[in-house]
Amino acid sequence: MKLNGAQILVNCLQNEGVEHIFGYPGGAVLHIYDALDACDNIAHILVRHEQGAVHGADGYARVSGKCGVALVTSGPGLTNAVTGIATAHMDSIPMVVISGQVSSAVIGNDAFQEVDAVGITRSCVKHNFLVKDINDLANVVKKAFHIATTGRPGPVLIDITKDTTIAEIEFDGYPKSINMRSYQPEIKVDAGQIDKAVALIMQAKKPIVYSGGGSVIGNASEVLRSFTRNTNFPITQTLMGLGAYPATDAQSLGMLGMHGTYEANMAMHDSDCVIAVGARFDDRITGNLDKFCPYAKIIHIDIDPSSVGKTVAIDVAIIGQVNDALNALIQALKDKKLANIDAWWKQIEEWRSVDSMAYQTKSGVIKPQSVIEALYEVTQGEAIVTSDVGQHQMWAAQYYPFDKPRRWINSGGLGTMGFGLPAAMGAKLADPKADVACVTGEGSIQMMLQELSTMLQYNTPVKIINLNNGYLGMVRQWQEFFYEKRYAMSYMDALPDFVKLAESYGHIGIKVEKEQDLKPALIEAFKQKDRTVFVDILTDPSENVFPMIPSGAGHHEMLLAGRDEMASTNDEGLHLV
Amino acid sequence: MRHIISLQLENESGALSRVAGLFSARGFNIESLTVAPTNDETLSRMTIVSIGDDNIIEQIVKQLDKLIDVVTVTNLTATEHIERELVLVKIDVDPSSQAEIDKHIDEYGGKIVDVSEDTYTVEVAGKSQRVNDFLEAIDALKILEVSRTGVTGVCQKREY
Ligand SMILES: Cc1cc2nc3c(=O)[nH]c(=O)nc-3n(C[C@H](O)[C@H](O)[C@H](O)COP(=O)(O)OP(=O)(O)OC[C@H]3O[C@@H](n4cnc5c(N)ncnc54)[C@H](O)[C@@H]3O)c2cc1C
Ligand SMILES: Cc1ncc(C[n+]2csc(CCOP(=O)(O)OP(=O)(O)O)c2C)c(N)n1
Ligand SMILES: [Mg+2]
Numbered sequence: 001m002k003l004n005g006a007q008i009l010v011n012c013l014q015n016e017g018v019e020h021i022f023g024y025p026g027g028a029v030l031h032i033y034d035a036l037d038a039c040d041n042i043a044h045i046l047v048r049h050e051q052g053a054v055h056g057a058d059g060y061a062r063v064s065g066k067c068g069v070a071l072v073t074s075g076p077g078l079t080n081a082v083t084g085i086a087t088a089h090m091d092s093i094p095m096v097v098i099s100g101q102v103s104s105a106v107i108g109n110d111a112f113q114e115v116d117a118v119g120i121t122r123s124c125v126k127h128n129f130l131v132k133d134i135n136d137l138a139n140v141v142k143k144a145f146h147i148a149t150t151g152r153p154g155p156v157l158i159d160i161t162k163d164t165t166i167a168e169i170e171f172d173g174y175p176k177s178i179n180m181r182s183y184q185p186e187i188k189v190d191a192g193q194i195d196k197a198v199a200l201i202m203q204a205k206k207p208i209v210y211s212g213g214g215s216v217i218g219n220a221s222e223v224l225r226s227f228t229r230n231t232n233f234p235i236t237q238t239l240m241g242l243g244a245y246p247a248t249d250a251q252s253l254g255m256l257g258m259h260g261t262y263e264a265n266m267a268m269h270d271s272d273c274v275i276a277v278g279a280r281f282d283d284r285i286t287g288n289l290d291k292f293c294p295y296a297k298i299i300h301i302d303i304d305p306s307s308v309g310k311t312v313a314i315d316v317a318i319i320g321q322v323n324d325a326l327n328a329l330i331q332a333l334k335d336k337k338l339a340n341i342d343a344w345w346k347q348i349e350e351w352r353s354v355d356s357m358a359y360q361t362k363s364g365v366i367k368p369q370s371v372i373e374a375l376y377e378v379t380q381g382e383a384i385v386t387s388d389v390g391q392h393q394m395w396a397a398q399y400y401p402f403d404k405p406r407r408w409i410n411s412g413g414l415g416t417m418g419f420g421l422p423a424a425m426g427a428k429l430a431d432p433k434a435d436v437a438c439v440t441g442e443g444s445i446q447m448m449l450q451e452l453s454t455m456l457q458y459n460t461p462v463k464i465i466n467l468n469n470g471y472l473g474m475v476r477q478w479q480e481f482f483y484e485k486r487y488a489m490s491y492m493d494a495l496p497d498f499v500k501l502a503e504s505y506g507h508i509g510i511k512v513e514k515e516q517d518l519k520p521a522l523i524e525a526f527k528q529k530d531r532t533v534f535v536d537i538l539t540d541p542s543e544n545v546f547p548m549i550p551s552g553a554g555h556h557e558m559l560l561a562g563r564d565e566m567a568s569t570n571d572e573g574l575h576l577v
Numbered sequence: 578m579r580h581i582i583s584l585q586l587e588n589e590s591g592a593l594s595r596v597a598g599l600f601s602a603r604g605f606n607i608e609s610l611t612v613a614p615t616n617d618e619t620l621s622r623m624t625i626v627s628i629g630d631d632n633i634i635e636q637i638v639k640q641l642d643k644l645i646d647v648v649t650v651t652n653l654t655a656t657e658h659i660e661r662e663l664v665l666v667k668i669d670v671d672p673s674s675q676a677e678i679d680k681h682i683d684e685y686g687g688k689i690v691d692v693s694e695d696t697y698t699v700e701v702a703g704k705s706q707r708v709n710d711f712l713e714a715i716d717a718l719k720i721l722e723v724s725r726t727g728v729t730g731v732c733q734k735r736e737y
Contacts (some may be wrong), residue, residue, distance in 0.1 A: 118591060127645040147645060182587055182648040306639035309632065316714070575684045 005134045006035035010042070012141040013017045015174035018042055018069050020429055022053035026073025027113060028100025030445040031165035036071075045429070048450035050077050052422040054084020054097060055448070058524075059386060059426030062409045063434075065219065067149050068095040068426070074102055075113030078159075079120065083157050083416060086124035090413025091240060092217055094153035095146050097125075097305070104126060104132040116349040117159040126154030128129055134167040140173045151185025152304040153217060170245035174217060178269045187303065190555050194328045196316045197299045201329070202336055204273035206295075206344045207233045210256065210285075213240030213412070214278015216405045218322035218549075220244060224277065227326050228476055231338060234348055236264035239397055247401030248381075253348065254357075257285040259394045262356035262558060264379045267348055269291055269555035272337040276300045278322045282413070283576070289553025301325040354546045357398060357571050359561050366515050368392065368467045368539040372399035375437060375465060378522040383488035384409065386462075388444030391473040394545045396439040418447030421464070425451060428460040435526060436462040442536075443472045452505040455532050463525045464534045466498060469541045477544045482569050486565050502534035510539040551576040579608070580634045581652075581660055581730050584623040584641060588614060592646040595716030596623060597643065605629065605637050606631040609634070619671065624729045626705075653730045660730040662701040666712065667722040671699050674719060685711040696721060 003011065009032060013021070025033045036044055047053040049071045057068030068088075072081045078099045088095045102111040116399045119132045127147050129140045137160070144156040187461050201207065205353055206449055214222055215237075221244050228251050236256040254261035256268055265439050269275065274296045286292040289311065295317040300308050301322055308317040318325045359369045372395050375383070387393045387410040402408045409427055411419040424438035445466055453463065475490040476499070499509030508531050512521045518537065525533040546561035552573025586592045588734045593612055601606050608626035615622045627637060634652065653660070670678060682689065682699055685707065691698035701711045705728055712723065 119594070122595060122598050180645075183645050186623065304643070308639075308644050310636060323693075 001171055001410055002168050003171040003449075004031065004035070004168045005137055005160070006031035008134070008137050008169075008171050009141065009160070010035040010039050010166070011171065011268045012138050012174050012433065013042060013069065016067070016141070016145050018067075020045060021071050022047055022056040022060070022426070023072065024050050024053055024077060026075075026077050026100065028074035028102060028162050029071060029077075029098075029165075030167055031162065031434075032071065032098070032100070032160075035562045039116075044071075045425075045454065045456050047422065049448065051078035051084045051418065052448055052454065054081045054095070055416075055419050055422035056429075056543065057095055057097075057425040058084060058088045058093050058419075059409055059423030060430045061095055061426075062423070063384060063406050063519045064430035064431075065406065066094070066095065067145055069098070071098045072093070072100070073113070074100045074117070078115055078117045078198045081119060082124065082416075083119055085157065085335060087411050087414045087416040087419060089124045089126065091411065092153050093155065094149045095155040096148050097155060097157045099157060099159045100128065100157045100165075101161045102162045102194075105163065107161065117157065121157050122154075125157050126152075128157035129159065131164050134164050134169050137164060138171070138174055141176070142178045143180065145165030146178050146180070148287045152307075183204050186246075186322050186368040189318055189328050191328075193316055193318045194325075194332050194532045197318060197329060198336065200273055200299060200316060200334045201231070201275070201296045201333065202338055205339050205341060206267075206271045207273040207275065207341065208267050208271045209233050209275045209277060210236040210238070210268065210279055211235060211241045211244055211277040212238040212279025214322050215241050215244035218278060218303070219405070220278070220322040220326065221405050223323050223326045223330070227330055230330060230333065231273070232341065234267060234345070236260070236268065236388045238282070238285060238412075240412045241279065242397060242403040243402035246403040248403055253352070255397060255553075258287070259283075259398065259545050259547065262354045262377070262547055262560065263348055263351040265555040265558055266351045267547065268296075270335075270347070271296045273297045276302075277322045277326065278302060280307045281310065283311070286312060287549045288426060288552050288554050288572075292555075293555075330356050352558070356560055357447075359543075359546070362540065364515075365540040366512070368395050368469065368535060368543055369399050370515075371465065371467060371518060371539060372396055372439070374519050374522055375439070376400045377439065378519065378526055379435050383407070383437050384431060386410065386420045386424040386427055386436065388438075388440040389415045389417045389474075390441045390444060391469070391477065391543070392439050392441045392444075392467040394474075395467070410464065417444040420444060421448045422451045424462040424464075425455050425458075428462055429458070437465055438462055439465045439467065440499075441473060442466060442468040442470065443492070446496075447552075449501070452502065452507060452532070453485060456506040459530070461528070461530050461532045461574060464502075464532070466534065466536045467539045468498070468536055469543070470495070471541055473541075473543075474545070480544070481550070498534055498536040502532075507532040509534045509536065540559070578634075579626060579628050579654070581658065581728055582627065582634075582638065582641065583650040583651045583653050583730060583732070584625070584626045584681060586623060586644075587648065588619050589646060589647045592621065593623070595644050595646055596625070596641065599640055600625075600627075603636075604632065609725070611727040611729050620658070622729075624727070632661045638704070651732060653732055656711045658730050659732040660704055660728050660731060661702055662705045662708050662726055663700060664708045664712070664723060666701070666715070666720060668697045668699060668715060668718045669721055670688065670695060674716065675737045678719070681711065682713045685714070687711065687722045703731045711720050
């Protein structure tokens, strides 16, 4: 069959099982849009900004586990998409981004809407391609999906010149398989490493499992549960791992790291055997590297060899899929006797009784933590919660215990304000039956507001929970602690009337100013199954996120709410963010 | 420590910039980098010399391996290997210094590849250290121009 490049591309996408594309048209992709229009089994979501397209595809991928797809035009279309691509890259999200490029004859001439897409995105994609020859197109698409979804997933960019989309060839079908000598993502777990790990695990008197985003990506919830059940080990999870293991389970110590629980961080600090599962020892976790896990032997399970030993020296590295590695450990530990860890659990329960998540209520003001608790109650813990970036993100992570994976959707690695709303739209499209809440702040929401319009057009009802503290709160908190309360540019003197704003976009707006109105407003919002509701909640502007490990400190030096009101840092800490 | 890392990569446009970009983005140091096609026209060979402690070199090797275009990565320094570098030096010669320069060229197995009225262009090949020594032996004031290829190398075993 003779097809043009655009038609071949659409054919390839159909063969990949793509059902949703988030995109925005322009000159370089008009042929692709023409072909897409003629195809009735791929839905196209016309966003209002290309960053929204990529975050939308990202939220869709995180919830569904499938590969997200975005389509943007050359030049400004691509540059607008870059923040979204970098966001997905930092959190290892499978995604294919297709960008138009000027015709190959004029590449390099500073042609209209030309940017070096492959050059600009090189450091924030798993891989990228420039397609200048229609004969390469189908193979490149096959490779792109293969690379994006296997091994450690990540975004792949396909930049296609306009002439490629116009040219015609006899198309003999989408390749069935692809073999790349330079890319072998499936690594078999090494039996010798398993033996070494087992030896450490058997001796451990103070073990802890530290699980991360890899347990979500690798769909490892079940195996993770078997492992902790069989061993009776405590488990803590990173911000990216939340939900892979049920937060309400007795063996769960909650999140660790900068804003993690006292029990999780103290247990990490005192542990003699840390089992890291799909986690990358990020600086939000380790704090001061010199003070990190001083007594522990560390076992690290990860699919990406470069994650191992990158920031922290490891004792045993198990390279492979989380599921394979944990299954091998479970098998090898079957008839082994583990050390008694009753004393360890007793110690952990003592730390737990400190109740580090307690916060002080004040009459007359709505505490942001209480909003999240109410959200949990009203949704019975069953909602998909997306979040923006800031204090509200931390409170959502701390006060909404996730029991299932792929329900907590946030930008952890890049920390991209503006992520929450388009991600919620993508989440709703991936799981139309679920209640979707977007927890945001008055700062973040203004970065991607325009997507409210897209959400009306495609009927993706979500509940926007705006923790409106009037401040760029996370910035304000750092200024309070580390810059002697000099609040430089963290206050916005002018804010829109969010209720009217929601209404002007065709949605419902509710403003909550008093504590007693909070729950009824949330109940009302979630009753509106088919409508997007913007709940603007005025929260305590002076509240801070606790517990907190100040930059430069160790896990055992964390600060607790009401007990250590004022944080401080050292010179070394001031150099960190 | 100084390490020589040898890569085979897909002979595709952009592969070189991926490697170079990785080094600058991650703040890895590059002493020299050479790249050229091989007997297999689908592959290029790249040789990189970098200086770093063992942890950094391990990260460099892993990060290179992670690049989709990279087919193999070998740290030559960790095995028996041969390294070579070639330099072309343009040297100011006058009757008073000629004998001395000839002596050095001889001593380092150099070759005079071009002669003009008052200059030699000399080629010296060998380990980088040998090239360094040669350049040091020549009076600095007499050196007009230096162009080094950077190190290339192979592992001595039949296969690795
Ligand atoms: C304001 C703010 C505050 C933050 N505070 C905290 C905090 O207090 N605590 C906290 O935890 N984080 C915090 N973060 C998030 C932090 O920046 C990192 O994003 C996060 O800690 C990384 O999580 P992770 O280690 O689970 O790695 P991820 O980024 O999720 O990486 C996953 C790892 O698993 C591996 N992997 C992927 N798939 C598989 C598989 N199938 N099998 C095996 N391995 C696999 C990958 O190679 C990678 O190494 C904060 C972020 C922001 C924006
Ligand atoms: C795009 C982007 N710009 C700047 C920042 C730095 N930053 C992190 S949190 C924050 C404040 C967020 O304010 P808001 O959305 O109101 O949330 P709050 O902290 O008040 O809950 C800022 C500016 C960022 N993470 N992302
Ligand atoms: Mg705010």
